[in-house]
Amino acid sequence: MRFCHSLICLLALASFATAADKPAPDPAFKAVVDKVNATGASLMPVAADGKAYRFTALNVAKDFNDAGLAALAPAAEKITSVDLARTKVTDAGLAALAPMKNLTELHLENTGITDAGLDHLKGLAALEYLNLYNTKVTDAGAQKLAGLTKLKALYLWQTGVTKAGVAQLKAKLPGAQINTGWTAEDDAKPVAVAATPVVAEAKPAAKAAPAAAKPAGKLDAAVAAKAVVYKDVIAPILEAKCVSCHGAEKKKGKLQLHDFASIMKGGSEGDVNVVPGKPDESLLIGRIKLPEDDDDHMPPSDEPQVTKEELALLRWWIAGGASDTVTVAAAKPTPEVEPALAVLLGKEAPAAKPAAVAKAPAAKPKAAAPVAAKGKLDPAIAAKAVIYKDVIAPIMEAKCVSCHGAEKKKGKLQLHDFASIMKGGSEGDVNVVVGKPEESLLLERINLPVDDDDHMPPSDEPQVTKEELALLKWWIANGASETATVASVKATPDVESALALVLGKGLPKAGAKVAKVDDSKPAPLTDAEKKQVAEITAKIQALNASLMPLAQDTEQLRLSVINATDKFGDAELALLEPIAKHVIWVDLARSKVTDAGAETLAKMTALERLHLENTKMSDAGLAKIATLQKLEYLNLYGTKTTDAGIAALAGAKGLKKLFVWQTGVTKAGATALEGKLPGLKVNVGLSEAEIAKLTAPPPAAPPAPAPAPAPAKKEEPKKDAAKPEAKKVESKAEAKKADAPPAAKPEAAKKADAPAAEKAKAKPAPAAPKAD
Incomplete structure (x- = not known):
């Protein structure tokens, strides 16, 4: 069983606020914060306005006890989040939480808390999240939480709370999600097999031939004049790599990156997300540049990563002022970013979009180059390929079968063959609802936030890609047939591109499976x-x-x-x-x-x-x-x-x-x-060389050549001869100005072997160790 502490996962990008917006610090309160942080615990603001604070004892959990909570008393009304997981806090110590009237999130997992301790939580009327995983709480204690009417999430894995106790509490808190984990009883439940309707074969829609690719590195001047840097370059990058976790609906760490205003506002930490003109002081860039296995690296290591070209484009945009209106031409692309812009924008400026970035895969930068080159599906292969056998089954084999296969069947769910997929597991919801992907538990679990306990695959396993998810949705929406061929089901452009990648090397040989070292089932323990x-x-x-x-x-x-x-x-x-x-x-x-x-x-x-x-x-x-x-x-x-x-x-x-x-x-x-x-x-x-290249200031634009002298005016060449020199001086001035923000970059490159230094630069608080 895996469990991810949501407070750790809330370590996301930061809120935007000017110095004028920040309230004057209270010396007495600052002394309280300093005293707490000096112990190795952490008391820090949730946002830059300093109105709400969160406390965690994660880094000192093995030594933290009731006495440590006493230091929080002067800050009680400002604390909205407390993490005491794995600490030595007892029932008596929870009395220190009673004055925290604005507390919305509380972690008590893996502590010695019992029913008696929950008496101290009765007055926490604002509490929305409570984790009691692996505590000694029973049904009697759980009923003490019935007065917490704002409770939305309650975790009771491996406690003494029974299903009867959950049902009793659920009747009093109908809006709360109460998670008790899996039991042998759950696994024993029979599950109805969903019937599979016959899918009528349809002729494949005609596809337009892909446009010829523009020569690499050459940006069309007309396109550059029309394209807006934020809307047509930056927003698609964020849509492809960030918005799935930081969008209009899902906003991890209270950070949203789906529109310009949200990007500039930032999230729940103190550092500034985007500092116009200063990419090296922008947390957005700092998090991307962290080592991929760092807890705070963004995107998470199991998600598609920001490419070097995309990082260069983000830096260029921020260095140029992070405007939401400036065009590509007006922003003066550097030689470093012009090739990436040429690939991203192609021959034509993108069509106008509404303020919110459209989620059509065609708008995403990853689709621009590969789809044009490889996105054409061979009709002969499409006619022979069976969607389930040649497209869906390999996805399941790669991402699901290791835990849900013929031998290992977590939650009594098996996904190694068609019948098992349609049967589902031990939950009440149907795994695959034919024709309705949005009601299918298979897709619902994939679409959950990666830090959600129920997200599948688990966060530390290879994740389902956006292309694979599109294929799964397409298959279910069109009947989830076991026998339909690819050619018989109409494919949208994004699905066809994904199919071309999956089937590009031809059909797999009969009986071919993903190689495994050993499929033997471990013998039960004696x-x-x-x-x-x-x-x-x-x-x-x-x-x-x-x-x-x-x-x-x-x-x-x-x-x-x-x-x-x-x-x-x-x-x-x-x-x-x-x-x-x-x-x-x-x-x-x-x-x-x-x-x-x-x-x-x-x-x-x-x-x-x-x-x-x-x-x-x-x-x-x-x-x-x-x-x-x-x-x-x-x-x-x-x-x-x-x-x-x-x-x-x-x-x-x-x-x-x-x-x-x-x-x-x-x-x-x-x-x-x-x-x-x-x-x-x-x-x-x-490598140090790669980091130095990525962080080097943009080169100065070369001086414009002198115009050819007019034959009728002999003095013209002399007059014009001074122009290149003037432009050269201007170019040097611009280069000097451009060099100013990234002044610290060479040092960053020099210290590339010290990720902790980069991390300290990206945020004020020390990194939290990984959760179990």
Whole structure:
């Protein structure tokens, strides 16, 4: 089972406010804030106006107790969010929360809170979110929450609250979503099989031939004169990479990026989202430039990333004043961005759009170049390809079947064949509602925010792309048939482009499936093994680490030492050796584990995911880890590994993702390993040279050539001879002016090997460690 703390996920981009808008600081209140923050906890404003604050003890959770809450008393009325997850706070300590009349969000998961503690929450009339996951609360305690009429979300996973208790509370709080997780009873529920209607075959619509591509790097002057930088260049980038989480409907961290006003307003943090003229002081750029495996990097690492060209365009727009009206021509494209503009804008200026950016995929920058070149679907392939077998099933195999397949069926849901997809799982909603994608639970789960507990696939797994989602919606909307061919169902332009990519290399061979290292189902634990797991789990928990089943329907284990990094080393890891074969996920990031610990890891023959970032692991340890045939994900960020070390990983035949940021691994070494392991993606990050190139100030425009002298006026050449010099001086002045905002960039490039420094520049508060 996975659980994502929404407060961590609320670390999003910042609000926009001028210095004149900020209220004068209250010295007494500032002293309270400083006192709290000095302990390692965090009390910081939700927005720049300083009217509301949020408190989290995440970084000091293992030592934080009731006494720590006393310091919040002077700030009680300003606090709207409190995170006490994993702390040692008791029922008595919750009395300190009673004066927080404006509290809307409260995290108490993994604490020792019982029914008695909930008495202190009865007066929190503004509370909207309450998380009691893995506490000792029972039905009696849950009923004490009936007076919290504004409660919208209540989490009761792994508590003593029963379904009867939930039903009783739900009757009193009909507007609240109460989540109790999965139970064996849920899995036992029969699910009706949805009937599949016959789909009438339709002739494919005729498609217009794609326009010829414009020569690379040449921007049409007429197009540049009409195109507006924000509307036609910037908005499509944000629509493609940001708006799914920060839009009109979904606004993570209270940040919206779907229109100009929202971009300039920012979100819930103190730094300014966009500083006109200063891209390096704009949090929007700062978050994009963070290492991809940083918690605060945007977009999230499992979403489509901002390309170098898109980043250059965003910087150019901000450096030029971040206007919503200036045209491309008036903004004077630099040689760095002109090729990207030429590709993005093509031959014609985009058609006028309403203020809100249209969600049609054709408007997105990613569709411009690839679709023109590859977006034509071969009619012969379309006539033979079966939508379910050749398009939908491969998506399911790649993104869903690892957890919902023939052997492993979380939530009693299987997606490995057509009948199972139509049957659904153990919930009441129908997995696929034929003809109605918006009512199909399959798509509903995919469309949830990535940080939502019910989002699928889980946030740390490869996500369904926008193209794959479009194909799934198209299939369901047109009858979700098992036998219909691609040619028989009308495809929209965006779907046809996606189909062309999926089927571009022809139809898969009969019986071909995504390669797997091993499909064997683990044998159930014996009573002796269960006892052994329980004993070792107790020892691990005593170290403040976590050892628990990966999900409720499996006995395979997941280890996380996020709260015990300072004392978890090779000896502690060795405690797992008796049950090594049952461990499939291990997170040792920032721990004291060394190459010696690789001996224990090598015994975890079922291991699929391993985090070793910021540890002392080196090439010697990798030689032992390379024996793990089921290992799919390995993170070595910030370790002392080199090309020679990762070369040994060629023996780990199942490896699909390898992160080697800030290591001794070169691009050549990464490419060599990718050549030995088909399907592997090695992420080496950006080199200092690449960072320097991205952050370099735009070059000065070359001086205009002198006009040819008129033959009738002999003095003209002398007069005109001074013009190039004048323009040269002007050009230097402009270059000097353009150099001013990015003055700190060379330093950023120099410190590319210190992501913490970049992160400190992007936001005032220290980064929170990753959640389990």
